Amino acid sequence: MLKAERISKWFGQQRVLEDLNVEVERSEFFVILGPSGEGKSTFLNIVAGLIRPTKGRLFIEGELVDDSQVVYVPPERRGVGYVFQSYALYPHMTAYDNIAFPLKMAKWSKRDIEKAVREVAEMLNITEVLHKKPHQLSGGQRQRVAVARAIVKRPRLLLMDEPFSNIDPALREGVRSELKRLVKKLAITTIMVTHDREEGFSIADRVAVLMGGKFAQVAPPDELYKKPCCSKVARFLGHNVISLNGRYLAFPPDGVVIGEGDFSGVVLDVEYRGRGWVAFVQLDGGLVKIYLDKKVQPGSKVKLAPISSVELHD
Numbered sequence: 001m002l003k004a005e006r007i008s009k010w011f012g013q014q015r016v017l018e019d020l021n022v023e024v025e026r027s028e029f030f031v032i033l034g035p036s037g038e039g040k041s042t043f044l045n046i047v048a049g050l051i052r053p054t055k056g057r058l059f060i061e062g063e064l065v066d067d068s069q070v071v072y073v074p075p076e077r078r079g080v081g082y083v084f085q086s087y088a089l090y091p092h093m094t095a096y097d098n099i100a101f102p103l104k105m106a107k108w109s110k111r112d113i114e115k116a117v118r119e120v121a122e123m124l125n126i127t128e129v130l131h132k133k134p135h136q137l138s139g140g141q142r143q144r145v146a147v148a149r150a151i152v153k154r155p156r157l158l159l160m161d162e163p164f165s166n167i168d169p170a171l172r173e174g175v176r177s178e179l180k181r182l183v184k185k186l187a188i189t190t191i192m193v194t195h196d197r198e199e200g201f202s203i204a205d206r207v208a209v210l211m212g213g214k215f216a217q218v219a220p221p222d223e224l225y226k227k228p229c230c231s232k233v234a235r236f237l238g239h240n241v242i243s244l245n246g247r248y249l250a251f252p253p254d255g256v257v258i259g260e261g262d263f264s265g266v267v268l269d270v271e272y273r274g275r276g277w278v279a280f281v282q283l284d285g286g287l288v289k290i291y292l293d294k295k296v297q298p299g300s301k302v303k304l305a306p307i308s309s310v311e312l313h314d
């Protein structure tokens with residue numbers, strides 16, 4: 001559905017993307033994870049056609065939409081819906097007019113617009129607030145209006161940039177799973193950006209980690225978690241990375257048995273986390289973080305055994 005081939009993007013002297021390659025399958029829910037400032041929004045903007053790559057080629061459904069030279073298909077002809085990082089709703093327009101906007105631009109008839117807006121509003125449960133303006137809506141309602149506007153033309157590709165960041169953390173999980181079910185039902189190929197690991201894992205068919213200008217690893221969430229490719233991805237995922245006789249070992253905080261094992265260390269600190277405790281333990285090979293279901297005393301000596309570790313080769 002999407003193919004990016006050797007995409008590079010420079011802003012003046014600053015290189016943001018370099019030689020990035022990726023393919024996204026039809027109907028896939030594809031999540032881009034990565035630290036702030038690594039170029040996630042830049043990549044989405046290139047896919048949408050809002051900015052142009054410095055080098056490389058981009059295909060949507062096999063059609064060349066940008067070759068960074070002469071070929072350039074403008075945003076409105078790409079069949080792409082976009083939910084922006086800050087939603088970018090038009091403040092002076094009602095929710096209805098916001099959703100109707102892309103259809104008006106495409107010169108749909110009033111009747112067809114009404115039908116399409118009502119239908120998508122129904123799906124997203126915002127029929128009751130269609131007459132309101134963005135400042136009269138809650139964060140969650142605003143997000144739904146932004147999603148409605150992005151899908152009302154039934155795009156072949158839906159792009160969402162941190163769509164849950166303005167939603168109350170307590171409501172986020174519910175909203176997320178609802179949105180996932182909706183895009184799966186409509187079978188819209190979706191690329192979503194987040195810097196929240198858990199959020200990405202919970203919603204993705206595949207996750208791509210954007211670091212150093214390219215996708216360092218692309219894999220289903222469980223595979224990514226179990227087999228990070230390299231130390232920077234392992235660290236970004238929150239894994240412990242320690243060195244051991246010149247070799248590097250990564251293991252997640254929940255993959256450790258305490259009480260016995262080959263690693264001995266000293267507990268530096270313990271934090272209560274509701275479900276259990278988190279201990280920071282100083283080993284010879286480095287400082288590690290582990291999840292525990294029983295409290296240990298700071299200062300105590302412990303032995304540890306990682307039960308699911310991977311050796312890193314970078």
Ligand SMILES: Nc1ncnc2c1ncn2[C@@H]1O[C@H](COP(=O)(O)OP(=O)(O)OP(=O)(O)O)[C@@H](O)[C@H]1O
Binds near residue numbers: 016035036037040043
């Ligand atoms: N129009 C622009 N002109 C100059 N520099 C830009 C422009 N847009 C983005 N950048 C720079 O490119 C880099 C990547 O920005 P981008 O917004 O893509 O990051 P991001 O991964 O989306 O970050 P965040 O998670 O904070 O949203 C940043 O260093 C940013 O300052």
Ligand SMILES: [Mg+2]
Binds near residue numbers: 040041042085161
């Ligand atoms: Mg961004």
